[in-house]
Amino acid sequence: MSGGMPPRSSMPGAGDGASGEWEVVIGLEIHVQLSTNTKMFCSCPVTFGEEPNTMVCPVCLGHPGTLPVANERAVEYATRIALALGCRIAEHTVFHRKNYFYPDLPKSYQISQFDLPLGLGGRLDVELDDGSLFPVGVTRVHMEEDAGKLVHAGGATGRIHGADYSLVDFNRGGTPLVEVVSEPDMRTPEQARAYLTQLKGLLEHLGVSDVNMEEGSLRCDANVSVRRPGAPLGVKTELKNMNSFRYVQRGLEAEIERQISALEDGETIVQATVHFDPVTGSITTLRSKEEAHDYRYFPEPDLVPIEIDEAYVERVRASVPELPAARRQRFVADYGLPAGDAGILAANRPLGDYFERVAELSGDARLSANWVTGDLSAHLNSTGVGVHESAVTPEALAGLLALLGDGTLSSKLAKDVFQVMLETGRDARAIVDERGLGQISDVVELEGIIAAIVEANPGPTEEFRQGREKVLSFFVGQVMKQTKGQANPKLLNELLRKHLAG
Amino acid sequence: MEVFSLTARACRDLLGSGEASATELVDLYLDQVERVDDRVGAFLLVDREGALAQAAAVDAKPRAERLPWEGVPIALKDLLCVEGMETTCASRILKGYRPPYDATVVAKLRAAGLVLLGKLNMDEFAMGSSTENSSVQLTHNPWDLERVPGGSSGGSAACVAAAEAPWSLGSDTGGSIRQPASLCGVVGMKPTYGAVSRYGLIAFASSLDQIGPLTRDVSDAAALLDIIAGKDPMDSTSVGLPAPIALPTRTDLTGLRFGVIREFLGEACEPGVRRVFDGAVAAIHAAGGVCDELQLPSVEKGLAAYYIIAPAEASSNLARFDGVRFGHRSEGASDLIDMYSRTRSEGFGEEVKRRIMIGTYVLSSGYYDAYYTQAQKTRTLIADDFRRAFGQVDYLISPTSPTVAFRIGERTQDPLAMYLSDLCTIPANLAGLPAISIPAGLSDGLPVGLQIVGPHFSEQGLLEAAYAVEQGLGLSDLPPIAEAAR
Amino acid sequence: MISREEVEHIARLSRLRFEEDELERLQHGLSAILDYVKTLGELDLDGLEPTAHAVDLKNVLRADEPGVCLSQAAAVANGPVVEAGQFVVPRIG
Ligand SMILES: [Mg+2]
Numbered sequence A: 001m002s003g004g005m006p007p008r009s010s011m012p013g014a015g016d017g018a019s020g021e022w023e024v025v026i027g028l029e030i031h032v033q034l035s036t037n038t039k040m041f042c043s044c045p046v047t048f049g050e051e052p053n054t055m056v057c058p059v060c061l062g063h064p065g066t067l068p069v070a071n072e073r074a075v076e077y078a079t080r081i082a083l084a085l086g087c088r089i090a091e092h093t094v095f096h097r098k099n100y101f102y103p104d105l106p107k108s109y110q111i112s113q114f115d116l117p118l119g120l121g122g123r124l125d126v127e128l129d130d131g132s133l134f135p136v137g138v139t140r141v142h143m144e145e146d147a148g149k150l151v152h153a154g155g156a157t158g159r160i161h162g163a164d165y166s167l168v169d170f171n172r173g174g175t176p177l178v179e180v181v182s183e184p185d186m187r188t189p190e191q192a193r194a195y196l197t198q199l200k201g202l203l204e205h206l207g208v209s210d211v212n213m214e215e216g217s218l219r220c221d222a223n224v225s226v227r228r229p230g231a232p233l234g235v236k237t238e239l240k241n242m243n244s245f246r247y248v249q250r251g252l253e254a255e256i257e258r259q260i261s262a263l264e265d266g267e268t269i270v271q272a273t274v275h276f277d278p279v280t281g282s283i284t285t286l287r288s289k290e291e292a293h294d295y296r297y298f299p300e301p302d303l304v305p306i307e308i309d310e311a312y313v314e315r316v317r318a319s320v321p322e323l324p325a326a327r328r329q330r331f332v333a334d335y336g337l338p339a340g341d342a343g344i345l346a347a348n349r350p351l352g353d354y355f356e357r358v359a360e361l362s363g364d365a366r367l368s369a370n371w372v373t374g375d376l377s378a379h380l381n382s383t384g385v386g387v388h389e390s391a392v393t394p395e396a397l398a399g400l401l402a403l404l405g406d407g408t409l410s411s412k413l414a415k416d417v418f419q420v421m422l423e424t425g426r427d428a429r430a431i432v433d434e435r436g437l438g439q440i441s442d443v444v445e446l447e448g449i450i451a452a453i454v455e456a457n458p459g460p461t462e463e464f465r466q467g468r469e470k471v472l473s474f475f476v477g478q479v480m481k482q483t484k485g486q487a488n489p490k491l492l493n494e495l496l497r498k499h500l501a502g
Numbered sequence B: 001m002e003v004f005s006l007t008a009r010a011c012r013d014l015l016g017s018g019e020a021s022a023t024e025l026v027d028l029y030l031d032q033v034e035r036v037d038d039r040v041g042a043f044l045l046v047d048r049e050g051a052l053a054q055a056a057a058v059d060a061k062p063r064a065e066r067l068p069w070e071g072v073p074i075a076l077k078d079l080l081c082v083e084g085m086e087t088t089c090a091s092r093i094l095k096g097y098r099p100p101y102d103a104t105v106v107a108k109l110r111a112a113g114l115v116l117l118g119k120l121n122m123d124e125f126a127m128g129s130s131t132e133n134s135s136v137q138l139t140h141n142p143w144d145l146e147r148v149p150g151g152s153s154g155g156s157a158a159c160v161a162a163a164e165a166p167w168s169l170g171s172d173t174g175g176s177i178r179q180p181a182s183l184c185g186v187v188g189m190k191p192t193y194g195a196v197s198r199y200g201l202i203a204f205a206s207s208l209d210q211i212g213p214l215t216r217d218v219s220d221a222a223a224l225l226d227i228i229a230g231k232d233p234m235d236s237t238s239v240g241l242p243a244p245i246a247l248p249t250r251t252d253l254t255g256l257r258f259g260v261i262r263e264f265l266g267e268a269c270e271p272g273v274r275r276v277f278d279g280a281v282a283a284i285h286a287a288g289g290v291c292d293e294l295q296l297p298s299v300e301k302g303l304a305a306y307y308i309i310a311p312a313e314a315s316s317n318l319a320r321f322d323g324v325r326f327g328h329r330s331e332g333a334s335d336l337i338d339m340y341s342r343t344r345s346e347g348f349g350e351e352v353k354r355r356i357m358i359g360t361y362v363l364s365s366g367y368y369d370a371y372y373t374q375a376q377k378t379r380t381l382i383a384d385d386f387r388r389a390f391g392q393v394d395y396l397i398s399p400t401s402p403t404v405a406f407r408i409g410e411r412t413q414d415p416l417a418m419y420l421s422d423l424c425t426i427p428a429n430l431a432g433l434p435a436i437s438i439p440a441g442l443s444d445g446l447p448v449g450l451q452i453v454g455p456h457f458s459e460q461g462l463l464e465a466a467y468a469v470e471q472g473l474g475l476s477d478l479p480p481i482a483e484a485a486r
Numbered sequence C: 001m002i003s004r005e006e007v008e009h010i011a012r013l014s015r016l017r018f019e020e021d022e023l024e025r026l027q028h029g030l031s032a033i034l035d036y037v038k039t040l041g042e043l044d045l046d047g048l049e050p051t052a053h054a055v056d057l058k059n060v061l062r063a064d065e066p067g068v069c070l071s072q073a074a075a076v077a078n079g080p081v082v083e084a085g086q087f088v089v090p091r092i093g
């Protein structure tokens, strides 16, 4: 299921200890908050940043007597994610209770999935910076509910340890989560980061989550162990709650280093939850003294099974937009785009859609790709505007490309017109007409101008006729000066040679 | 007007004819509570003001605009959430808890215009068969104040028997409606699992709990079931009933076959109970019904399966009582885990703690398959046995309880002996079947109940059959305490 | 017979605390009950599916439409210790 041994990429330091080579084994558990309207098991809105305990009801506060009812859209989104990761969708899926006491867990159990998860056995093909692909197996995709939020008060640090007491806000409690558990297929922190980055892009593409790590809508736990190559798996530790891509990588690097040096010092690794402090760069071990968890999973008796038939799967599959990897390949194959452009356009769904529309209207895919990844993207990036809000619609850009194609505009002029289009939202033809910007491609008109200039400059004319090619640029400059740069350069070149030749 | 003889239907008729106002009815019952409840101990909370206000609102309405049951009083087992009204499950851990919402059945009662008299005693979190596990008070059997009313809906049964309310609601996880109904000489019905919404019923064991009526007669049970039943979008496990329940009218049992469950007539069954049960069988014959003994070998294992499944679910359901969001919190804890353990140890009574421990144990790593999976498979076996039986007979009958009401304190030292009280009632919960207990007669002056079990969602037929048996038995005994109020 | 250590372990998992004499009694009480329920082992249950619900239901789902929330005051009204609209819990670590 996990696609074999991924290629080792070199990472100085982390994989090699003083006593020789170590192999690193990393698996990630990603929690994704779904962007549904309401919570997983009650009808409270899913929100962020509201006043504490205002987005709650008896159900998500775990009041006695209340019962959960599953959110149909959350199931659909979870199915979408599972399908996009190539998972097999379970025909029969069941919620379980995961029992443990913690103040942010109102019922003292989390409704989650256990041995009958929604999706099993998928794969994500991760592209590394050098363009190589490596497959990461997806063990399972399951649904669950989020916990509330704890704020630690008093004490010096504002952190859990040393706090005098804590405050609990249940606004987030009950938000639908999808947990994506990978196989331990990653061998370096960069691979882990690349997997996470691409999973994030995929989720964004699916439109099922805000995927904002800072706001916690995407959360990452990593299981990491080291071993001698070929040896059985080492004891793993779990790095919890890293809230940025950079910290995931740095945290993993720090923990790998800690494990290797501990092992080389003859110590043993204890299975534990560890925390990475991005400020000090150090690892601390949490909960090592607490007894091992026994979650006492059993089927949630307040919910009934979900049975998913082929028709449902097909319906959801149809709603899954084309995935970035497939799209990139199609852009290369069907449009003949360079891999770089295809990658950019495929990674961003709205931008890719925009490009396809322009390509269709203009009939010139490569030119369309140039403009969309070039001038348009530059503008969008500098202004922070989304492509769907761009003042230049695909129709308008196609109109500009048509003027470029029929020689009305030079590349240089087209760029200028494009700027005006961005500023005014008007179409290219109107701007060209109004400002008289059309390229002069009229032979008669150009010949008149050329004739006058040649006549007024007998010296240079003579020089050209004696073979000094360079003089040609003098005449081009003169014509351009007179036509305010609007002369069709190709035509001008042709006509000038004809005239100068006498 | 004599309160002891009033059924809910009689109350309805008095209101309908204008012979009594809703306020007069409430006064009548509140007076009876005043008169007898210091001896019976059924009520944990009497909402005098609320009930009188509700009654006044009914009286202010023209009679023609009232709903059929509007103005009829009712009392509730104290595990049904009523918005703003203290709801404790007779536990210290929920002392002072005022739910922010109404249970669906409570909303239905309000919609039907019933007047809430108050909350009734029970075994703490419905764990028990005698109401002795209440952390608040004892409830006494109105037929003999030295004896238990049964449980866990002991307050619900005793208050109807003592005429402190015309009817009440209880909950039944392993017999908690039927067994006290049997011991107190009233009618108690557990509907098919899913017929009545559990939303707002403070859970004991989610896959077994059902809310049901405790009434003076079968006709009232049908009426109350009709008010509370229905599919509820707040309860994923609710189904409702295939059709509204009509008041039963059948008096003739011709063409109906009853299976007598042989396993429930063994040595655990008291001779006096057996005698009354045989009388009920004779009454069924006399009404034209056919009774045949049959065997359901698996039901004897019901008790064991139940004492795995129910505590397992309970250990999880009761984990939310942690001193954070509601209920009791222990003072002076040094840290979180200390607060949890102190709060729960102070807040829960002995039996509740025992069941949490059993439930935690059977779910814990390494034991799950040996206990929980086995119990769930036993459940399948029992359900299959019932299905086969209903291929041969229309209904199954047995004594509701193997014994009459026992003396207070008699079984408190022996949990297993106490658990045996529910031997005959538990299998219907495991299989999700509807079952009713109706008074079948007295043994040495103490009531004996007849249990009739039907197939899933056969409530209407079950009530018709029970009604016919009730008519055939023609009982009219009342407990002395109700008589004394005359 | 369930061991004393097991009783203590289960008590910790359950967040319950017992006095010495209670632990002693529990050990015997739980053992008696567990011995009794173990009699299920006598049944031949091979090939039977476990039943979680007596009534067969599936796919009970709710439309993703927002409902009414409690006010903050109502949400924390039952809280034993409350500060700034939030529930207070003692030191965790
Ligand atoms: Mg999880």
Ligand SMILES: [Zn+2]
Pocket: A039, A042, A043, A044, A055, A056, A057, A058, A059, A060, A061, A174
């Ligand atoms: Zn809610």
